[in-house]
Amino acid sequence: MSTVADEELRLLSNRLDLAFRETGDRIAMNPAVTVVNTTEGPDLSLERLEKIEEPASLIALRAAIDARLPRLDLPELIMEMQARTGFAGV
Incomplete structure (x- = not known):
C-alpha cells in the first residue's frame, strides 16, 4: 500500500x-577541495x-531586522508557554 508520504x-x-x-563528480574540478x-x-x-x-545594504538590513525583533527573556517565555500549554507536564 503506497501513501503520499512514501512517494x-x-x-x-x-x-x-x-x-x-x-x-x-565536481570535487575533482575544484582546486580548493582535496581528498x-x-x-x-x-x-x-x-x-x-x-x-x-x-x-552596506546587508549591514543595514540586519540592523533593521534586529530593531523589529522583540526583546524577551527566554526563561520567562518558557514559563509562560508552560502555563498556557502545560507542555512540561508529566
Whole structure:
C-alpha cells in the first residue's frame, strides 16, 4: 500500500542521491577541495576561504531586522508557554 508520504520520501531520496553524486563528480574540478588519505580512511580537506566584506545594504538590513525583533527573556517565555500549554507536564 503506497501513501503520499512514501512517494514524497522516494522523491526526496532520489533528489538527495542525485545531489550527492553530482557533488562527488565536481570535487575533482575544484582546486580548493582535496581528498586526503588518513589512517582512518579518506578525509575531505578544504582550503581556507577568503573573507568577503559585507555590503552596506546587508549591514543595514540586519540592523533593521534586529530593531523589529522583540526583546524577551527566554526563561520567562518558557514559563509562560508552560502555563498556557502545560507542555512540561508529566
